[in-house]
Each structure stands twice: as C-alpha cells, then as structure tokens.
Amino acid sequence: MELAELEIFRAVAQEQSVTRAARALDRVQSNVTTRIKQLEDSLGVTLFQRDSKRMTLTAEGQKLLGYAERLLALAEEARQAMRHDVPTGKLRLGTMESAAAARLPKPLARYHASYPLVDVEIRTGTAQALADAVALHQLDCAIVAHPGTGSPRQLSMEDMAPGLEGTFLFTEELVLVLPASHPRVRRPQDVRLRTLAGFSRGCTYRRCAEEWLAQADEALRRNLTVREMPSYHAILACVSAGSAFAILPKSLLALHGDSDDFHTVPVRAAHTFLVKRAGFTTAAYEALLHELRQG
Template sequence: MDLSSLDVFRAVAAAGSVTRAAAALDRAPSNVTTRIRSLEDDLGAALFLRDGKRMTLTAEGETFLGFALRLLALEAEARSAVRPGVPAGRLRLGAMESTAASRLPAPLARYHAAYPDVALELVTGTSRDLAARVREHDLDCALIAALPGEEGATGLDPALEAAPVFAEDLLLVAPPGHGAITGPDDVGPDTLAVLPAGCTYRALAEAWLQGGRAGRRPLRRMELASYDAMLACVAAGVAVAAVPASVLDLRPGLAGLVTAPIARLPTLLIRRKGYRSAAFEALKAMLAPSHQQA
C-alpha cells in the first residue's frame, strides 16, 4: 500500500470505471488495473465488483475508501505544512446550494486568478452533511449555517472551528397576492417547500411556522432538490418556502412574491481543529467581511 495506489483507488471509486479513472490520472488503463489488483492482494479483500467495464465498491471497498480519503487528505496537509505561505495543491470546499449560487461566484473567480496553483473542488450539500464531511476528512472546509443553541458557541461539533464570513437574512416567501405576513399565524398555505433534512434554513422555518399553528392542520412538507423548484411551487401558489434574501436577489422576475423575515444568521467557514494549509488561509482571507467590503 502506498499513497499513489490510494490515489488510483480513489479515482476508480469516483469514476466507476478504470478507463475514466485512467484518463483523469493520465495513466494507462493497464497501470490502473495493476495498481488496483496489487492493492486488493495486499489487503486480502476485493475492493470492487466488476461488471464488464463498470466498477462498483464492495462493502470492504466502501470501508476502505474512508481511510484512503483521510490518508490522502493528511498527505496534502503535510505538503502544505512544509510550504507555508504558498497556496498550492488541492482544496476541497463544501457549500450550501444558496451560498454557492449567490455568494461564491465572484470571490472564487478572484481566488482562481490569484492562486492558479490551487485545484479548488466545490461540492454542495446541507449544513449538517457538510459539517460531517469536514469532520470525516472528506472535505477540507465548508460554508454552513449553524442552528442557534446547538452544541458550542457556534452550534458546531467540538472537533470543528468556525469563522463567520457572510450574514444572511432568511425570508419566508409566500405566493403573489398573499396578505401581509407579520407572524406565523398569517401564513396561508399549509405546505412548506423544503430542501432535504439537515438544512439549517429548513429547521428554522419549521420551528417558526410551528409556533403559530395551534388549531390548524399539521404542517406538510414538500421536499425538493433546489431553490428553483421551491420558488416555482411558491409562485404556483401551492406552498411557502424559506429562502435567503441573497437567493431572491438573483431572481428579479419573482418580485411579486410576498416575504417576511424569519431570522438573520451568519454563514460560517468551518474546518477541522488543527487543519492548516496556505490554500485555506488564502480562501479565508478572500471571504473575510473586510475583503468583501474592499
């Protein structure tokens, strides 16, 4: 077992194919196949199920993937530690969908121009899932919203640390023609369009609406995959939704929707305690509120 073999294993697991992994790694397919077979022989376990050219992880492969990702992440941290002040290598950033769409395009464009030697990988997800992936070394850092009152001062797992970078105004959005909303009792539709469980904005909206539903039908949830789908349901009059104001600002054609403030809360840039890299520090500086105002 060596780090090069672990990187080959990671690539095949991600691509699901030796051919695609070989292309991504700029290796010959025969070399990739040999590496995988050698790794399986060394471990004494089959890591992949082979169905023609398709490669899917076995149960043992799923288990080993977690360890492989941690070892590769530690290698990247070690390289960064001996080259302080030089942003380079890979940086794996997670972000909420709303943040990726409304807050990141401009700063990430500046980051790429300033630090071309950094391979920045961006994935989206819910706050809860992103925090778990950072804790498990699957991501280096992430932008999340933490529920007030959760564990710790920022609502985080003790293994993580955070810095606020954005302030978001979370709005309840109702269909056009809905009356003014001064509180949860004024909300007409009994259906809340939501993102998957683990979304902080969903949890805040559910708690806010539940506070004014005495004597009414239970709140129904319509789980959707994106804010575009949620807003389409609101515009059609079948649901309400909780949406950051920055997301609505990207869609001026939806100006007729009725809105009411739910909460103002920070977006946090999180990392594992002890994680250090020049690439991360450069990103943190670029996302800092003082830089945004410059």
Template structure:
C-alpha cells in the same frame, strides 16, 4: 500504505471506469487494472463489481473509499503544512447552495486569479452534512449556518469565522395575505432541502411552535432554490431562503416577508491552517458583508416575522 495505490483506487471509484481513470491519472489502462488488482490482493476483498462498461464499488469498496479519501486528504494537508511557502495543492471546500449561488462566484474568481496553483474542489450539501464531512476529513472547510446553542455541535468542535450575513425571507404565493404571525400562513406544506438544512429547521420550528401550520404540516423536498421558488409560486407551498438568492430570480411572482437574519460561517477543523486555506479565508473576509453591514445582529431584526417567537430569536 501506498498513497499511489489509493489515488488510483479513488480515481476508478469516481470515474467508474478504468479507461477514464487512466486518462485522469495520465496512465495506461493496463497499469490501472494492475494497481487495482494489487490493492484488492493486499486487502483480501473485492473492491469493485466488474460490469461490462462500469466499475461499481462493492459495499466493502464504499467503506474503503471513505477511509482512502481521508488518508489522501490528510497526506495532502501534511505536504502543505510542512512546506508552507505559498498556497498550492487542493482545497476541498463545501458550501450551502445559497452561498454558491449568491456569495462565492466573485471570491472564487479572485482566488483563482491570485493562486492559480491551487485546485478548488467545490461541493454542496446542507449544513449538517457539511459539518460531518469537515470533521471526517472529507472536506477542508465549509460555509455553514449554525444557530448558537445547537446541541449536536460541541462548542469547540469547529473553528468558525462569520463571513456573510443573510437576510432570510419567508416566501408565499402571489396574492397571499400579509404574514405577521405563523397563524397567517395558509399553505400547509414547506418546500425545503433535505433534513440537515439550517434554514429548513428554522422555518419548521417557527411554524410548529407558533401554532401556524403545525397541524398537518408536510414537506416538499427539492434539490435547488429554483425548484423551491417554483413550488411556492405554484401556490402549493411556502419556503424560506436568503434574500440574496431571491434577488437572482426576480422574474418569479411571489410574496416576500422578512423572516430573520443568519450568519454564514467559514468552518474548519481546529488548527487547520494550510496556506491555501488561509488565502481562501482572507479573500472571503475581504468580500464579507458583515463588518460594514448596517443590519442588526442575527435574530433581532425589528421587521422580522420571527420577532413573534422569542425562543427562536434567542437561539440565533
């Protein structure tokens, strides 16, 4: 399979435009058009729907893009593996939103200064989606939060190293009474990211397994922590997020209650060890707040509302 053809296909799929893809690849538009036609002829199906100003993937094209991404990523990984002299190429990093907001800016700056030849391709998603992308070779590594004992993730499916420890806090509207148990929570809605977010799962389990808002619990799905905080401040919802994120938005009036601690792991496929990844891992470990952290291990905080739920605490 011609790697160059796949690179042209991926560029057009991402840009939805032959002209923009040509600019990105340093080619002339006619060459890009010819390459796409050549690829479609080889496969025997149309990969794009041609519109006036856009090139949209057909269902077959979307399926083919998933395979093309994995092939190109593996090819790049192979190049780095056989010539491991220094970090080069592209490192595809996935992360939870909270880590991007409060933990990654400084390490990414240091990494870019140390290894300017490496291009960081950064994307965000909930933990479950990140894990699927790592296992599917769409990402090289990801910052995830996975409580121990999760049935859906085999123990040896990923190599994981803890890099950050997050103090999760329960957010309630300003003036809300003190929360000691789930029964003390008044709003019956949880502002959270889409399913697949570990923090959402922890909050949902605690609320529903402790008789708090179990009856009629609803979800208000949001796209950002700013939106989550705003919904809570408005009085309609509660939410759970890392204290490090809340500290970035001190201007919003809400009540905070310690909830539990959860480790953030840098995860990759077993055996994945390109020079770029190893350099990135080393910088994250140098930035870790775990080795010198005086916090208690995840799930055992003496001031955590989760202490009332032995099942949840023991799963972390």
C-alpha cells in the same frame, strides 16, 4: 500500500467504474485495473463487488475508503505545508447553494486572480452534509449555516460534526417567501399554503423553517408537506406557481429579477461559518479565508 494506489482506489470508489476512474485520473484502464488488483492482493481482501455495469464497495472497501480519505488529505496538507508561504495545490471547498450564488463569485474571482496555482474544487450540498464531509476528510473546508440562535461566538461547530471548528463569515436574514397574492402573514398560523418547498434534510434553512412553523397550531404542523427541490430556481418556481412557500436568505432573493412578485416576511437570522477540521491549515486555506472575510 502506496498513496498512488489509494488515489486510484478512491477514484474507482467514487466513479463506480474503472473506465470512468481511468478517464478522471488520466491513466490507461489496464493500469487502474492492475493497481486495484495489487491493492486487494496486498491487503488480502476483496474491495469491490463487480458486475457488468458498476463496481460497488464491499464492507472492507468501505472501511478502507475512510482511511484513504484521511491519508490522502493529510498527504496533500503536508505537501502544502512545505510551501507555507505560497498558496498552491488543491483546496476542496464545500458550499451551500445560496452562498455559491450570492456570496462566492467575487471572492473566488479575486482568489483565482491572486493564486492561480491553487486548484479549487467546489462541491455544493446541505449544511449538514458538507459539515459531515469535512469531518470525514472528504472536504478541506465548507461554508455552512449554523442552525443555532444567539451570537456567532456562542455557537459551537461541534454541534454539526465532531472535531470541527469555524470562523464566522456573515449573517443571513431569512425570509418567508410566498406568492404575491397570498394574504398578509404576521405569524405561522397565517400561512394558508400547506407545502414547503426546500432542500433535503440537513439543510439549515429547512430546519429553521420547520422550527418557525412549529409555533403554529397542531393542524398546520400535521398537514404540512415538504416538497424537496434540487435548486433555488426550482423552489422559487414552485412559489411563483402558487403551490408552495419557502424560507430563503434575503441576499439570494435579491438576485431574483422578479422579487416584487413575492410576498416576504422576516423570520430569523442565520449565522454562516467557514468550517474545517481542528488543526487543519494550509496557505491555500488561509488565503481563501482572507478573501471571504473581505466579502
């Protein structure tokens, strides 16, 4: 079993198509097909279920994918370790949408200018999904908000996924965002809307919103509906339309040109960390951490 075979296997698993995988890897389609067949023959198992539209992993293929992710990540880490003084290679960075919009543009611009040999791959998602992806070797590191309260040093990244450790970056002030016409809110019981606009489960800010609302009476909790949205733009559009409320980082709301059109109420603080697997380090990662700490 060769690393090249595992890389091809992972690409097909991700793309669910030999054609798309070949395009992503810049290989001819016949070569991808042959290498997958050779890998299956060497292992004595079928890795993909094939039909006319897509290729999906079998149970054996799903098991191999976990090993492939770890082996390929370790190989990349080893390559970079040989050039520990020069940030180079690939760095797979996960980030929440809010951090990508409000916190990352300047640090990443400086990072790219200083270290052009690093290929930064960025994936967005909920904090929990990103933490899980780091633990599964699908990402090298991720910017996530911890759902716990207290000081940053009191929080453990193990609460999010086993084997993770994190470096504190910044604290976000979370605010309840309501239409400007909504009556003044002092406590959860004062919220008249019954729809919360937010991301899917696994979003730390959604969890904070639900925990804050849990202080309200039984009627509000029982009648609350969560409308899952694909972006913060969509969330704010729902609030502007008067059909929902949201809980967002104050730094993100400040980027919105029409922030005066909303009524906001402070809710709580949420601490944000750069998480990685325990023991993982490369020059590319350390350089990124330095830039993120500069803000």
